[in-house]
Amino acid sequence: MKSHIGTFLSIGSPAMSELAAECGFDWVLIDLEHGCESEAALPNQLRALRGSQTLGIVRVSAPHPDLISRVLDWGADGIMVPHVDTVAQAEHCVRSATYPPKGHRGVSRTVRAYGYGMRIPAGELPKPIILAQIETAEGVSNADQIAAVEGIDALFIGPADLSYDLKARQSPRSYDDCVNAVAKAARDHGKGCGILVRHADDKEKLKAMGFNWLAMDSDLSLVREGFKRNIELARTWC
Template identity: 60%
Template sequence: MNPIAIQNLRAAGFHLGTWLSLGSPVIAELAGLCGFDWLLIDLEHGAVGESALFASLQALRGSRSAVIVRVGAPHPDLIQRALDWGADGIMVPHVDTAEQARAAVRAARFAPHGTRGFSRSVRALDYGMAQEPPSAAPLVLAQIESAAAVSHADAIAAVEGIDVLFVGPVDLSFDLKATEAPLAYTECLRRVAEAARAAGKQAGILNRNAQDAAALHAQGYTVQAIDSDLAILRQHYLELVNRCSQPAE
């Protein structure tokens, strides 16, 4: 764990991150050298297996970026494994209620504040070289991805140990349409940001368009992941093909 990076992400200000979906330790290391405030390794939808996660965390040792792992499900064993391997925090998908948020925090913290198992031999404790567990509690980002989550945003934000209410824009938009919820997407963004602000927490979002960063920040979204390794590669590959497939003579 990187206590300084954790502290920085908890502080006020704008926190720029990006999404790592490809499971490449080389790309992870490169992103860690580029100056992002935080990085997200995606185990829910990304092509990231356990061996790639471990290698990516190793590649990011010494980076100034806080490293967050999005687990595939809010299971305590998945949360513990990511943290034991050295992640600075976790992102938990589909947090719809305060009780689900409390369960995520309990799984991420040692007793007396949680139920996470303790072992000195894990990577997070330098394979037994560290004598004490990290002093900083890991970051916990709760994903708001449904109309139900938006309606409970105040209660979720009030949970001690939740650091960020993080909007998943695709799932939230899909849920609003599928459930015919009487809420506009923009109104959901406003409610989530207000709930986070009122609780002294931060609001975050995956932002696919860097040009929207300033507007989202003005709405209160201080933790933003701008695009992903996959999307950046796809965009530039397509631009390269379009530009060079028929070179001018």
Template identity: 40%
Template sequence: MNNRVLGKGSWISIGAPIVTEIVAKFGFDWLLFDMEHGGINESNLLANMHAAKNSGVKIIVRIGEYSASLIAHVLDVGVDGIMVPHVESVSEAERIVKAMNFPPNGFRGLSTSTRCFTYGLDASQKPENMSQPLFLAQIESYEGVCNAESIASVEGVDMLFVGPRDLSFELSMRHNLPTIEFDDALKRVALAARRSGKQAGILIRDSAKIVQLENYGYTALALGSDMGALKAGLKNIVKNL
């Protein structure tokens, strides 16, 4: 698989390294560490990365909002990419890309003593030789859908990733305002990504929808979450008692 292409993944919400280690054993191509709504935070991020390190899985971190300092800190720890929620415009996407990259392509501060540079122990590692981190721009609003094609065209955006719960809720709440049907929004985002040669991704809670979403053009599929799997397993145990 292309190093910049993501396939099947899953959501890490609990933040317990043992749980992350177990999930990482199931052959996912990537894991999303959720710092927006989940139990992952700056203090336990590295421990969870250590838990997944022997699986070869890519680590993507979703931060809660745009913060240049947080973006730099997360990337310094050595994650493979970041997801930013509620991206709605070209200017927002460009600002995030610049925060992710060192000069001349951005304004990220440089310290070669960080983990992504092996703490400065490998003199051969130079900023200009570092691979550009992945950027997943999350589309979760009417404005984001309307601007999906222009957002996808921004150099440095690797994927348009739909947040299905936020997007469906926001679209349903646009009383007396222009809106779009949720299913049409999904198709529009996937088409926008494809036209720019980028991936479209989405979180799936119902496996029966996988084929439909793949037909729309979604190639990066997050299949549930650690918390969802735990709840489903416990419900099944209790049901069978």
């Protein structure tokens, strides 16, 4: 499978979206679950990607059908849904992002995704990309069935939440075992698999396991580290 290299955006700035696209990222994750993002800021961040090859994926704060529909109406190329633990939750996400008869997403041609009524009918738009986040021991246990759900394009591991959940529940499974299990589930069903890469040294191992949706850092973390590096350097001048 083709590798998709992305980054997380959590500051809420269209300039960051535009810069990420200019730098050549295959996709950006605009994060409505954590950080400083807001629904009001989202449309302009998606507009900033227009004309680029960079996909705009939005992580919704929860799998609410109205939020998923609005995000897609604003022109997102796809969604990432956190804490998908069961088949029922995965199917709910797909239905919320899909028009009848397979789903229950409402149709409106007057929204940005359809050029405010100036472009193709809704039914002819490409299917949105749907990334299901596996972030708990329960999600790992159900990963094979979740990957089998029609409409789910990839499983995406949330390293921080998964690590915390395993420790909090005193799970006998190791983090590495869970990562392997999710990767295998995705491979077995011909689906993509993704993760937020914690260490650059892990990339070759992850690629060998079949991970093809790889996210590197976030706008906030990159700005933070740049600020820290510069102030530490400047302090040496004083």
